[in-house]
Amino acid sequence: MTAESIRVRGLVQGVGFRPTVWRLARACGLRGDVRNDGEGVLIRLSPGVAGDGAGVSGFLKRLREECPPLARIDAIERRPIDEPQALADLARRQDFVILESASTAVHTGIVADAATCAACVAEIRDPANRRHRYPFTNCTHCGPRLSIVAGIPYDRARTSMAAFPMCPDCAAEYKDPADRRFHAQPNACTVCGPKVWLQDSAGCVLDPTTFGAQDAIAAASGLLAEGRILAIKGIGGFHLACDATNPDAVAELRRRKRRYAKPLALMARDLDVIRGYCRVPGRDAEQLAELLSGPGAPILLLDRIRSDGAEQGGDPRRPLAPDVAPGQMTLGVMLPYSPIHHLLLEDWDRPLVMTSGNLSEEPQCIDNADALGRLGQLADVLLLHDRAILNRVDDSVVRVMAGTPRLLRRARGYAPTPLPLPPGFEAAPPLLALGGELKNTFCLVRDGQAILSQHLGDLEDAKTAREFERTLALYLDLFQVVPEALAVDLHPDYRSSLTGRDRAARDGLPLIGAQHHHAHLASTLADNGWPLDAGPVLGILLDGLGYGSDGTLWGGEFLLGDYLDFRRLAHLKAVAMPGGTRAILEPWRNLYAHLESAGGWATWRARFAGLEPIERLDAKPLGILNTLIARGLNAPLASSTGRLFDAVASALGVGGEILTYEGQAATALESLAADAMVRVGDGYPFERSSGPTGEMLDPAPLWDALLADLSRGRPPEEIAAAFHVGLATALGTLALDLASRHGLSTVALSGGVFQNRLLLESVTSGLEAAGLRVLLQRQVPANDGGISFGQAAVAAARVLSGSLGA
Template identity: 45%
Template sequence: MNSETRQRLRLEIVGLVQGVGFRPFVYRLAVDCGLSGWVANGSAGVCVEVEGESTDLRRFQLRLPLAKPALAQIESVACTPIPLQRDCSFRVRASETGTAAVPVLPPDLAPCDDCLREMSNPGNRRFKYPFINCTQCGPRFSIVERLPYDRDHTAMKHFPLCAACKSEYDDPADRRFHAEPIACPECGPQLKLQDSSGNTLAAGDQALQLAALALSDGQIVALKGVGGFQLLVDAGNTIAVKQLRTRKRRPQKPFALMYPDLTQLKKDCVTSVQEEACLIASQRPILLLKAKPGAGTRISSAVSPANPNLGVMLPSAPLHHLLLESIQRPLVATSGNLSGEPICIDNDEVVHRLGQIADLFLVHDREILRPLDDSVVRVMDGQTVLLRRARGYAPLPLPLPEASCSNRALLALGADLKNCVATSLGNTAYLSPHIGDLQDHRTLQQFEHAVADLIHLHNEAPTTLLCDRHPGYESSRWARKQWADMRGETPRKPLEVRPHIEVQHHIAHLFSCMAEHQFRGAALGICWDGTGLGEDGSLRGSDCLYWNGRGAVTRIGSLREFPLPGGEQAIREPRRTLAGLLYECLGERAFSCNILMKLFTVSELSVIRTMLERGINSPRCSSVGRMFDAVAVILGLVDSVSFEGQAAMAVEFAAGEFGTDAHYHFNIDDTTQATCSLDWAPIIMSLLEDMDRGISSACRAAAFHNTLAQMALATALRANVRDVFLSGGVFQNKRLVERTAELLRLNGFQVYSHRQVPPNDGGIALGQLYYARCMDDCLMVSEEGSALCV
């Protein structure tokens, strides 16, 4: 061997390279190329040292990105020549620690085809074992305690490997070589069935079969899934589904369904090739699909009341596969919690929290270290859009454009609804999974745990907190308290942070969409949602924002404002919102309108009148979301609602696939030079006139959607900015997104909408991060803790 051509290289590989079979792949590739050296997990990713002839080293480097495991994602490879060591073999060695970069934690993945085949093979030692996994599938993020990703750093450390599993774990040629969650019936987690008093009724396969029988008999079973407990019930049993609604305190919000396989799912749902690919992907999200007309023969109408869509998924864990294989029918599979609470993950608390809901509990002894709800996805405008980013997608990072402030550690606290927190290190954003709504004290605790988790896993405390401007948000109060603690106003100092920065809600929406597309130039943001606090303290919900790319955001348009009699109560009772709109249009004459006299009793209408005339508890807003609420009332779809977005969904569903280009007239008031006001009054009056004329609700709902799209186009034409970003919860509406994008594109605009982060408030934390980074680049944030606001 020619020593002059022999070299040794050290490769630092960053990306999704832990928990996806990357080290076994590197081992086999190095051996195939005739190289010596080693591979190990590091705190930054995977470290490799390879030694051999220069031609063999080049072959190794060329094949590395091309032949990598399907789930692996390589972000960067730093290669450094180092002195020869003359070792004669290649090995996998113990993990390295102490490196500064942050690794990509792997998400939890559905069982692969190889594991499913083994699980169904009576001759295999893992036959019917509900915790089967390998390097290509199984639990990851939900069981990681700390980095690097090794078995001793996961919930599996409590399960010593048996001889057979140890042999597989140590064999480079085996599919389970260094598969950290590896387990079998001999040495791994075990299943048991408990009653609502916590008594064990059965174990192993008998527990599963008894649970299947209970579901067939109409009972409610709480199953411990990958990221938390799920409540299961036979989807075709109306009595059982209604009982679950009553016990869970969820009267109308749709339930998700889990099907045994794609064949059965397609009997009930209309699917495209793109949607089928999403369903069978390793993330296994809940996908919103249109129900077929015959779905009602197998699925109870109580599953998704007054809703033409079904939220469906395929099994995401081996336990699901085994249970559904026994039952061979779709199940309701909803999160294990009371409405408004976070998902339950702990065996010790499940009976206490879910004992009044579930009849039986199918549990196991593998600990869940962090809760993960099911992700929710919808295909809109030809793209797969995440509406809830959780299991299967979190905690994959999102790249950000390079910025001069990349060394500053930012922690963004998001909003109070659909909360998600995020941090940025270097040019990468790390988002927590979906947390939930912070009004519940348990969810607020989960929020605090998620913050601590981000800091712990990435080993870097934030220097700056980012929060929403709304003073009543729990997340904003928490930020202010941390800042007060740091200044010594209270003795506790949990985070060593300097300033806290308040970012206006719709600015965060705009920048979340910009961040997702790694966009840096001038942009127009059409941000429509329920409510977000404006710079003047008003309730906004329809801002059109211009970012000049140089440090300034300007509001250039919005809806005409209107009052909400009762404030929060108007959100729960959309009829109140309609009363506010009509009063804004007609003044006293509103109270003689037939529709209001039908919706309210004489005494109720008198109270509403007093509130509006005197301005009592009637905050003014400019919300497209509240407009949807009022239109739902005009169309006769709702009077009151029990969950967020219910009225807006009803309007979308009423439009269905009604084909029309018709839209209502609206006015544009540009008497104020800085901004224009989109006057909705002609729309409301036309909707009422069409109601009196007997025009169908489908026609009116479709025309309303078209009108909103025309409003977006009119605003964009006035702004004359080519790049337009659509964000905010209203753009979860498939018809609205597609119609608006189509109109804008036909008029020469480049349209951007959400894909990887939700358009709703689940994307706010990312927007807060990106806004602060962009402002740092343009203005440099003051070290005095002053708020960056618009």
């Protein structure tokens, strides 16, 4: 066997990959060395006593089979070594060794923060272990990564753990390749590592013994049981926590946080506790348990048990406070994912509220001083620690739809794990896509992969916008990407688009405009590995609003397209949004606009006088709205599916008069319809017509049926279900006609409206029953959190084709 180098690319740093190489190489009788560098892991082998070609092949086979749990091998490249110095170095090797990392150009990735592994949980629960109750216990298979990293290669000196020199015991573990903490960069213990303490809002440190507790975390648990609200510093930011079964505590948390309607996330000790409040179907139990307790440990949306345990025959639990998720069919639940959470919840047989530590819509706090200033008025006590959070990372959110877990928010546990781009994108140059305005993420393209940032939030908020700029600078430096082109949304006023235009002008770079719904379509294609040259599909893209290529507002679109380009084939009828952005916040405006568009308000008022929604509208300042619509003043036309949902929700009196979060009315409508879907037959009708902008799906006919049902006293849940069924039927029928007409066999669904499980599953099952292939998003959100991924794919395709136009 000649000397050779083996380059391993992928997620291979900070995950115990080198010790695995070391162990397997020795087992196969090989000599040589292994090191981290900017491209991943470099293995060098020299002829050993038992080393031959078969030995190397066996070694590589085992390396793939026994890859560490957090690692991902993307490529293994072999070549002979002929450099004299390298050969001389290898000639001196008497066995196989691990070398220090080399600082070279960065082409590798950083893995996401990983939930505490079972071995570490066992240690913190073992009174005989030196890490008993130590809240920062971790190993190479778990613990913080992105949240503490400042640079690559991923070594301790480039993390916030650099401030904590290891004690002799931890240093011995760190240096021992046979130990699971070998080069675990956050490795620490009670002697040398970070500390945790309790502090009141005035900044005074509290002694746990005054609460009769053995340590700060035990005291925090006791305070929560008493009904207190705590701010808790975790892995990627602060949470605000309280007893989810204490109505007064939950109501007070909402008041202080100014989060008046949006559901609050829950954390439970184990799956048994979750079963007391959520439906966990037997056929899905293993999959859901693996998802909840896996390295990602996301918030998982599960259908709630309204009778708090009786549905599954379990012991009745203390009911959740009504304000946890008012009017919702689902609960967002997660399991403990750090030692702090495991210790906090070990005695709890009911959930805790565990919501982001911020005022509503602000970025989550990550710094102790900032938390004291911003959360001191929200929490009674703060549970703090002194390990710096360098990068804010929110909790990820997953929902199982059409039988598969699908990310609704990609953050902790998932970002910034690179996503391989489909075949055909291998030669794409470095690119930067800047995303949208809401649920913003940005995306880098490098080496045939997409590096999607963690969820950053809504850029309308000034603090979030500053966080966007800071995180963008971090990623460009962290991954050493120098973009050769930029991609932005076509909307002229999105902050992300303004940033892109400024950067393009400053650096003299091509600026590629990607239409909002085309980006949704491309995101779905790339998420499903659709090859660059595989041809067009039919996209059904449903959301609130997106800037159309004709300068109007779109939101209910049927596009024929691929990565390069698209053609608008059909859309939902455009209806005015009287008051502009006010119509997004006040659903009654959309109800009035839809009724006005569907025959005129006077007709509906005369036919259904005395009906509650008609009476409610009659009390509004409709004269002003008439003027806005008639003159086209601050009443833009929009083919928005989201606004249609708002209008129907308003007619049924659900979702609120003034919305406080995106999708509030639509979510309430879905929850109302859930139990009645099996009881309704045909849904409400839609009308089809043709026009200069393509075929049009007009919801006008549904209003006569809906208002008539209301006047007859049909249950609101059946009316909500009939709307869902009717919309799904109309979408499916039009899609089948368009696919047949254009010779298409594949349909892609995307946009925030397809976070609605009832609609997604109804449309998907109908299309699949007709023989069409349906592409749905899984790794990347269908909402605007996936826009940057789609923009990146569009930009890469256009650069590769030599076509940079919008």
